[in-house]
Amino acid sequence: MAKNITDRKDDYSQWYLDVVREAKLADHSPVRGSMIIRPNGFALWENMKKALDQMFKDTGHENAYFPLFIPKSFLSKEAQHVEGFAKECAVVTHSRLKSVDGGVEVDPDSRLEEELIVRPTSETIIWDAYGKWIQSYRDLPILINQWANVVRWEMRTRLFLRTMEFLWQEGHTAHATEEEAVEETTRMLGVYKTFAEEFMAMPVKTGVKTANERFAGAVDTYCIEALMQDGKALQAGTSHFLGQNFAKAFDVKFQDQDGEHKYVWATSWGVSTRLIGGLIMTHSDDNGLVLPPKLAPHQVVVVPIYRDNEQRENVLNYAEPIIQELKAKGISVKLDNRDNFKPGWKFAQHEAEGTPLRIAIGPRDVENQNLELARRDTLEKSIVPLAGITDYIEELLETIQNDLFNTAKKRMDESTRNVDTYEDFKNEIEKGGFIYAHWDGTAETEEKIKEETKATIRLIPIDEDPVPGECMVTGKPSERRVLFARSY
């Protein structure tokens, strides 16, 4: 087995790219900053979509689809929003090419009257539509989600983590009251936390962003933050309370039960293919990708081992009913019966691709009514009797899922600590991980800490009782500790 993956300790960034390549998740594209999501990567995204989509539907949301192009004038309607996105917009200016010698050129006669922006996010085009759909309190709430591609002209890109075009979902809801909208914002934050922890086995911290880190146009941005193996934080999902900002920008009012015309309250929330980057960096090891069973495209792979046709037939006959029983239990199994690859090569490939459980079956296993199981997460192998194998595997997959979460949780907990002085903070931040420290609440101090330490405030906690203290930098009063880290 050739070792195609750099060790994490030698070069973490290269390790990440190696894992993505060897697991055949994605490729760079000839368009700078864009990526090709290969079948293995897309199958993973499909499983993530399926689980999230069900959670959205269970909380009352419907899917819809809004246009890719946003008129330039729409973006300008919400002042902070346009400021946030203006510098990273793909702009469509023409609608035709024309033939010239040896190729094609943009036809200057096809210049558009108003330029179109390829959506970086859809608040503006959606709130224009909501303006037409909402008249009365009876039309509220509107609970819509969209699965779509969006484009942000990023300069520094990395597969999955930051790409010019990415796939995501964006929920956009409209409510009669502030209370309802805030409730929706935190409900969807809860959905993201549940998804991250129960499906991705990726523990997260939740809280609210500082004004500096807020979504352009939001009143409050809630987030989930995960901790990667190199000690850096990853913002993995955000849920925005938008107040009445977009309702005012697009003049969206409703007649309430009291007969009054009021502006509508809004939320938006999204997660993207960035989650795949988070998944990779939470669980994978120096042999490649490690996938949690709940999201793995194949939970189990069966590799038959034989030297001749007779052995081949015996082994495959032995494997067949096992595979059928596993499938009957809803476990996704792949039989890798390719003749042109040796078992050792297959083992390495499935290891690189992260399949949670490998079953190897050779002639001796058939004779002894055994199977060899190999866990991807721990790389442990064991010989297990055929009797009761499907129940055993079902439980083992649950164990793997739980172990992945517990391992990641333990790592996060061990890397999370309180720091009281700025001196300690500067030392501690070099070691990576999450640091709770006191901050005076000002943008100036936040900026100073970022410049001097490259650490940002990942979130202000919301779910614990605040304990006041003194800012580690200025000594001024602090309402509560906030969470610092270096981040992606």
Next chain:
Amino acid sequence: MAKNITDRKDDYSQWYLDVVREAKLADHSPVRGSMIIRPNGFALWENMKKALDQMFKDTGHENAYFPLFIPKSFLSKEAQHVEGFAKECAVVTHSRLKSVDGGVEVDPDSRLEEELIVRPTSETIIWDAYGKWIQSYRDLPILINQWANVVRWEMRTRLFLRTMEFLWQEGHTAHATEEEAVEETTRMLGVYKTFAEEFMAMPVKTGVKTANERFAGAVDTYCIEALMQDGKALQAGTSHFLGQNFAKAFDVKFQDQDGEHKYVWATSWGVSTRLIGGLIMTHSDDNGLVLPPKLAPHQVVVVPIYRDNEQRENVLNYAEPIIQELKAKGISVKLDNRDNFKPGWKFAQHEAEGTPLRIAIGPRDVENQNLELARRDTLEKSIVPLAGITDYIEELLETIQNDLFNTAKKRMDESTRNVDTYEDFKNEIEKGGFIYAHWDGTAETEEKIKEETKATIRLIPIDEDPVPGECMVTGKPSERRVLFARSY
């Protein structure tokens, strides 16, 4: 019940738009030619996607995702391809906006070195990637499908039928031999025919396009053609045998088992949200949308009828176990228990939205252990006993599905005839429908017929034994009758 839908006989185009609006399928968008797919329309598309996606996976295909943007130089590599799409391209030329007084403008300093085209289809970007993935016959076949949005700058647009941006799937496969690629092309044509007929209940004709109507870059374009209620044909899906055109344009060769380096053979195939337009125009009536049970977001709606709280409770208690039993059978049921709308209003709404079967339950039904069923397709009502109701409904939904297909098939068959003289053809084409006639095989005659009658050759049949004859226009020899119609 206010009648918001124009009758078909009065104004067919307006009827179509009325049905779309009243069924809340889609809205016009402020971006000319783009549409908003509303939750009802998107739920329908999700069901279509789900069925098609399973059929693609059952035939060995995997999903992936390629970039939205195509470098301009890529489009030019296949000569016919660029000629076909150059005149309808959305072109991205800049990557930033900048603030000016009272708004934002495109930042001239952000002009791109090479313009990017928003994909009108993905052959070029995908064959560039295949060039990197394919070295040996062992890498073949590649069987990839993509669900994506594409943009074609159409001048005359109509919701679902022709929009600037639309959603579709595009399959792109690579093969070692011509035979395999042709087999794939016709296999996927078969998948489309099966989907159209068995899920959409929309009968189709299959065949191959003339050179004039071929996909830009294809050697042969196979298609399914459906007949709408106004007698016009709708191209509902295409499957292209691309020969080695794109392999040559992108220099994609593989080393075969005989050691020789050969160009790869290709196919591509797609269906789009246009199918929703076809579905609407195949089954709907002057009361609104009619949906086939296999694709309806809700197959059954239950409307309780009551005058007071006691009746309400009795009726809902009676309905509850029926709903649970239907759900247990895998039937999707919606209970419309909104208090602020009257039953008659609800009936009209569900009729407009096309729910295949309505159950109304009032106090007398509870007393008599009955239910009132109303079929959307025939508008027939019947009183049915509670005993055995779930089996009855399960069978009735199958009956509705079959009846919809048979009705549409009968209409198509009755509108399909042979015509021998050009004089007769000119008269007959005015009546709409499909006409089989002899044609001399030349582009000139095809063009003349189109100019004089607005009829095009929808397809050249492939599945029957050809009977030769004489061209109705020129009298020259004709190998077989081809299928004419006016079309969308």
